[in-house]
Amino acid sequence: MVATVEQLAALVSGRLEGDGNVPIRSARTVDEAGPGDITFIENERYAKLLRTSPASAAIVGPHFRAKRTPVKEHLAVIEVDDPIAAFIAVRKHLSGGGKARWVGVHPQAWVAPTAQVGPDAAIYPFAYVGDQAEVGEGSTIHPGAVLGDRVKIGRDCVIHPNVVLYPDVVLEDRVEVHSGTVLGADGFGYRQVDGKHVKVPHTGRLEVGSDVEIGANCTVDRATFEATRIGEGTKIDNLVMVAHNNQIGRHNLLCAQVGIAGSCKTGDYVVMAGQAGIKDKTTIGDGVVIGAQAGVHRNIPSGQQVLGSPAIPVREQRRLFQMIARLPDMHKQLRELTAQIEAVSALLPMTPHHDGTVGGFGDADEPVDPTGF
Amino acid sequence: MVATVEQLAALVSGRLEGDGNVPIRSARTVDEAGPGDITFIENERYAKLLRTSPASAAIVGPHFRAKRTPVKEHLAVIEVDDPIAAFIAVRKHLSGGGKARWVGVHPQAWVAPTAQVGPDAAIYPFAYVGDQAEVGEGSTIHPGAVLGDRVKIGRDCVIHPNVVLYPDVVLEDRVEVHSGTVLGADGFGYRQVDGKHVKVPHTGRLEVGSDVEIGANCTVDRATFEATRIGEGTKIDNLVMVAHNNQIGRHNLLCAQVGIAGSCKTGDYVVMAGQAGIKDKTTIGDGVVIGAQAGVHRNIPSGQQVLGSPAIPVREQRRLFQMIARLPDMHKQLRELTAQIEAVSALLPMTPHHDGTVGGFGDADEPVDPTGF
């Protein structure tokens, strides 16, 4: 689809500066945009890129003109409050918005007779919907996804290809689960009996709140007895492990390859950076930020930022990192000090013993006449 | 299903104290149990929870009464040797035990004509069973699972949805493999030829012993030439990587996100905590315990517990962690010592050089008269 800059400015309620008649064919990032493209800059730091960009138009933020950044002549500029959101809207408009969503139960899917599928739901080929499972209105079950018996999926959820939901998993509304993710598998719990690891049956559930998004190839285990829970609005990246009995709060961000051992509890707005690991039975307060590759082995109070393995407050950890980097200097300094003190001792009549006492004299704390021998 | 406390006590051969006529509807953990529920406590540490719990009955251990923990009035108590096992049995009884297992080959599955499927096996829709594959008696192949050519699966195995077994993988009896796990993919082996990484073909196998359980989204690669092996009774958590040619011993516990590089060998009863990594060609002795996030780069003798990256014996590592935490103090102490020694030197006639020798004099080891100049 082609639109003029003026039409696009109207679409995003932006203020147009320059020639509104320029035709725009596609929306691309500033690195890749060419003639006939509209681009955007996120903030003033990138404004200078517009001087040399061959793009025909750009979406900019409200402070753009204030700085009077000189841009290429003939570049049409649309000023908005939120350049990224406007760019996404323009991009969607130019791409034509895609075909209408397919709905229905495909004949090559398998849906148990006792399952319920809501209106406007889509069940693609090779999807499997078990006994007494429920798929809410407007939800999509992509090819190869497997919904175990009694799984309940709310409205407008998207279950991507080859996702597996074990029996009894419950998803609220607008949950999106990316491909390969496994929800509700048994937790890792055994008891050693006669030299063998005997499995603790996992008869609990997994409950996922509304507006949760879970990335690709994650695993979230069911509870031993009650329920593992993911709070509403929490977003999980790829390859994340959430073990059995976890109670994950609302609006958390769990980055890729994070691992949370069993029976932990997180507050709201917790952020865990990539590859961080949390020991079992740990409580993480509201708003905690856990650094990449951190190893958290004890409870973290609300608002704290931690780093390192074992994890400690980030400022202390940064100090330790600096100290560790200075270890060769410290080591050298120690050697020098040792030499110096030996030299100094040599200048004195008595060489102090290594245990810090001075042989043969009474109290080393008393002043001693160095010329006394 | 509803049962009286007396009936449940009989079911688990427990000793009943209190009113045996109380009807019980469900079994729940002490956090979540309410009136009409039976709960349990694992050990005396949690006994005080029973004072306030609204549960109608509780399963307790043999030492419970010895401590005369005061419990809520009207709480019926069943005393057994193993409260968790009894609770699981009661819970299963109250839930009705579930429907009978479905068996057979579903018409929407695909089973090669040359494959063999044992009696009482179940092959669900969209499962794929390749040429000359064998599925043992009583085994279940869930929806979307793929068994490559010549795969052999023993008796009473459970292959969860969307598991993939590459050709020639062999599982002994009672093996359970959770969803999304990939067994027998090619190992990561290349040789650089003319600036390109040329693949080393992996013509070996993967053999998994009896009573092994493998979690969700794991990967265990086949051997280059012979066989990667997982010893009987070993349990593997989610997202674990076991590379080509590994010889994993019996009754190991590999926690989530552990990674074992190629050609390692572990003894029996090895435990690896979450996110630990093992260098290729490493030998791990019997009963070794490897801490979370540890990086093991050399052989570990039997019975040793290691921690850290690089991993060393846990006691030494804990000492190093303490030392690292004290680095700011050490740094401060060093600065003070330097200042002190400079002050001391200043009080002396000769300032020792930084290399530890005293300029102008012969042997610094000889006592020198400080008043000698």
Next chain:
Amino acid sequence: MVATVEQLAALVSGRLEGDGNVPIRSARTVDEAGPGDITFIENERYAKLLRTSPASAAIVGPHFRAKRTPVKEHLAVIEVDDPIAAFIAVRKHLSGGGKARWVGVHPQAWVAPTAQVGPDAAIYPFAYVGDQAEVGEGSTIHPGAVLGDRVKIGRDCVIHPNVVLYPDVVLEDRVEVHSGTVLGADGFGYRQVDGKHVKVPHTGRLEVGSDVEIGANCTVDRATFEATRIGEGTKIDNLVMVAHNNQIGRHNLLCAQVGIAGSCKTGDYVVMAGQAGIKDKTTIGDGVVIGAQAGVHRNIPSGQQVLGSPAIPVREQRRLFQMIARLPDMHKQLRELTAQIEAVSALLPMTPHHDGTVGGFGDADEPVDPTGF
């Protein structure tokens, strides 16, 4: 299949020493080879194994005889330039080379009417090929693999079972993707609006160059706007995470469980060892080697080898590891020095203050007569 040693020597153009008439049934590694088997040794280090091996023949390298390693009597030896390559060829020959590859579209697959499938391609049962998708000549789509709308797959690619390619993913020629891997899922990008994480739509693509191999259960996300790219010849192990907008160079080796955050760029011939993590927006130069479990948080210039978390040049890191290991000694030394200096100070008339100045005197840098008071 059975062949004589002479026939096998001819197959690999090797120089035969010993009895060429010995019949060989299979090719096995030196640990597992028995009578009737041919084995190989990779280099002289393993030559002594041939003295005791019951194998009937062995493939060796060109320098083997130079060292005159005494081998078992009656062992036939084939000398070649590249023992592993020759062994692989012999092994393939003895195994009969396998059955002919099946081609065609299986009736239990689902291929959209608007999709194009090239000649000699194979689409297995339960594979799903979306609208306007293209599968190149000679490519294989294994059971349960899902190709989203507009996916383009070049010639001679192998898509293993249960792989998922999101819409618009492009693979060049001879790309191999192992089971469970998810290509082109949405990146992890949100903006916080009114206390909620609002998703940044990912309308970009993923482009994978020729001769790339990607292991099992990996995730490579699509770009926000343009394209995530994997350069030709790059090889990726299992459970690796490559986030949105990454530009991975050519001939990289990414080992298992590596995680690369968003918008990074790597040069050619980069190697990342297992469990390494890379911060977002990091640039990694050509030929960089990143150690196992390293945490890279800043740009790495070409040719550098880094280790540790945070990662620094490997020689410096090794030095720091040594220093850390010596911390208990340093700590002890500090205590001794403190004691010594206290003892020395005690021998002097004035005890220097802890701030390094000497109370009551003028300039501590000036020589002071210790007998002056």
